[in-house]
Amino acid sequence: MSERFDLIVLGAGSGGLSAAQRAARLGARVALFDPDALGGTCVNRGCVPKKAMWFAAQIADMHRLGAEIGFESSPLRLDWARFRTLRDQYIAGIRHRYATRLDTAGIRVITQAARLVASDTVLTAQGIEASAPHIVIATGASPRRLDMPGFQLGMLSDQIFMLDAPPQHIAIVGGGYVAVEFACLMRGLGCRVDLLVREHLLTGFDRELVEALAMQMQAHGIRIVRNTRLKRARGEPGKITLEANDGVEHGVYDAVLWAIGRVPNSHDLGLEALGVERDEAGHILVDASQVTSVPGIYAVGDVTDRRALTPVAVAAGRALAERLFAGHGEEPFEDQDIPSVVFSEPPLGAIGLTEQQAHARYGDAVNVHTGRYTPLLWMVAGRSEQSMVKLLSVGEERKVVGIHVLGPGSDELLQGFAVAMRKGLYWRDLKSTIAIHPTAAEELLLLH
Template identity: 60%
Template structure:
């Protein structure tokens, strides 16, 4: 096999697949190194299986709501084994399609991990390969802590191997993973305690996070702030979490550690060639994904850029346009990125929080908000609120941040993200014609 290529890609997650296939379409000879299945975290241990769980949780909520609408229904529990088989079958199909696309594009796929041995070379399974351009897209993994008894708990990867719901679970953490699994496990019948060291979802708007926390508690999730967990002990079914503040939390049937993620930047030979990392191990890149070494770039979760699949994909597209598409200035604009926490209810945001906007623009910031009970709950006599918020600035009241908490916000925000990248103002929102009756119309009518 010829071991000289135009592009070498390390990692077959969303970012790596994007750059490999797009470069191949431009005629580049591409080698893609990945020891695991294609799709990376998103397909195999993240977005896709998590969202399948979330859909199951939504069906559980629908069962609970149906009697309030007049249906005679007995709520049933999830058959985890059947659900797992359906989910895994779907994921297997994604993997097959990725493999077929790589083969069809002419990408040389090598099922091995590679490490850098030169600015233009890598080594894998005892063989050396060369290319003038190397892209590192090796992603990230759940963070593991050097705590006594840490091995007694699960990390997010392990959730997808469960064949049955734990009766109770203690979740350590306050970020995306902790909140999402707290909500979906509770919906599927688990007793849940969420142990937070500092604050819940600190990158989201504090006002909406507070309302989400209230709704989580109303669902029966116990949220314990100011926790400082220092270890775990006990046996499955009777696990305890020790707290540095004294005492213990539990007992739990299971423990989930949701304490962040770390980049897969070790073992890549970065120091050998001089690729610089930050204090947390993320590869440092500039606005065009360049590392400190010419010819070596990095995208996705192995960098400190927002850890979102669409961000890795978009950055990958821009990178290949620059390297092989004849657009030397191509780059990805990191402003107004939409993101959603698939909690119950979902929490979505685009752009700046109120705190961030005031730090940058001071008194020029204006806030508009709307709190209401969505129709699907109001008809059933429930008072669960939806909250929406606009963060605007300047005489033209340009929308710097858009935040929404409630049913359906995960599907309604995409179009607003497009508009905000084009300089959306509040007057433009008010000039638009709303779709009635919907929750999304309230984003147009705030005052």
């Protein structure tokens, strides 16, 4: 017999939790299905453990910088096993708090995978059936795998968090967020790093700043090998060689991290039989209100073709619940001018259009304002690397359509600028604002 709910959510990651919790607060009876740990990729295998490792790498770099400016220094070695224990305890606390909130909200949590058997009904392999007039698919995405000989010798991003000791020499294959971030943090923690890139680094970010980041990565000792297409991995765990199509061999490596993108978890959900449309990559297609091609079925987060960022999934899930249970009509979730940051060394942040995108949209009406500077602490230490800021405005009014920052603190300073851009930011607003000195943020106000 099928149990009836007002809302069923498949997936307990950021988007699914957001939709379920907001709907419950609005009085809906909610069922949440997920066989995995509460919190999904972000909490368990993504943003949270990655940022913890990034902080550890930052501490190591600050220790080196401290020596450069005169502090007494002794070798600094991370106890990886202790760090992993502390990090995992923190993550377990997050999951516990989620469980408490779900229980308090009266949300029925079923720790099983479910698939749709009708547009209003789901069924688990263990025979639990539930129905609701609204079903949200929030099953996320998983690391991409390759059908390549020896692929199993390497790790996926899910597995790198299980390391108890750092590899001496690691190859990271890929050019996106995950690849660049792990290349930087592993180097910061003392590993030799080769970054093997098929084509471009960080597609979607401003090319000029990406190249500036690449130069700094190489200056920090990361070997970047571009235009590399691999055909096999061979050897054994701890002694891995990578072979490229052009006959060049790379290695021998202690470890290999495959960071070659992610694929949506849209398989085995019963979507084909119901006619839920997906793109060639498997992303569920949704409109501005998160509605799929089948009435009553919705999708949020990385399983869709929208930007794969945790805050985007959270906002989309919350907005969907408001529309369904608070009578907010068909007001769409606005996904323009979303800030994003690559936690590289130094971090790279962006809001709005890149220079290339701005020219494609506005042509000659684009004004490009670029500045370079060396952060004060780096100058004191005698370092010569430069940070970079770029601002794009359009038309006679010079409305700001893009802000890009490469340098220490860019991950924090961009949030306030994102609020300003959402409200409608103009060049004159920046020029009339008094800067905080000396800071990295003031560099955006000092542009010419």
